[in-house]
Amino acid sequence: MGHHKLQRFAENLTFPNLFQVGFDKLQAEGFALKGKWHEQFGNDNPITLELGCGKGDYTIALARIHPERNYIGVDIKGARLWRGAKTSNEEQMKNVAFIRTRIELIDQFFAPNEVSEIWITFCDPQLKKPNKRLTSPRFLATYRHFLQDQSTIHLKTDSQELYDYTLNEVLPTEQCEVVFGTDNLYNTDYEGEAKLTQTFYERMFLAEGKPITYIQWKVNQNNNN
């Protein structure tokens, strides 16, 4: 492993707002802040997750303009999370945290009703494995364990396939209410938070000339079946 990466892993251990717990410990003891995130943040403000946050670009950008909300970036790659954790500590942002985990385990970190919004930013479209897509019914069922009724989920992706799959196959059968969807975000006059920032991967996809797609939907817990 590169020296650079090792340095980042070491510094990650010093960030008070970056949480990582090994699989065995998680299974044996559970996660200490599950159900206690509001105590951790020191307020009752609503909590937003960014799944597959990479360097935490959305987490940081949203947290800067919404001091009245709390933001938690989630990714498995520590060297990427380091960037967001470093920035949030340098800027002394009190409404930001990061979790290093596999998203498959995310419901072990949050109690029912603890989260009210999710951003999924440029996740792997998993073209050959629909069950591994972060918008698949399997993952939506996992998120429902901790989402409040009428929570909002946002998907930004360069993948037309993931966009079509989510909008036309998953959301109708999951009885989710689509609030907004576009297969070319920068061709619309939409002015919401999907245009707030361009992530590290988004900038690469834009440089390749790829259109960016966006869907925003509401999760209705009463239709959970």
Ligand SMILES: C[S@@+](CC[C@H](N)C(=O)[O-])C[C@H]1O[C@@H](n2cnc3c(N)ncnc32)[C@H](O)[C@@H]1O
């Ligand atoms: C294409 S990158 C996008 C990163 C960032 N959102 C951006 O737009 O720059 C996808 C990210 O998802 C993370 N990831 C993919 N599958 C994951 C999983 N099952 N659990 C946790 N993180 C995952 C990867 O580590 C990677 O950082």
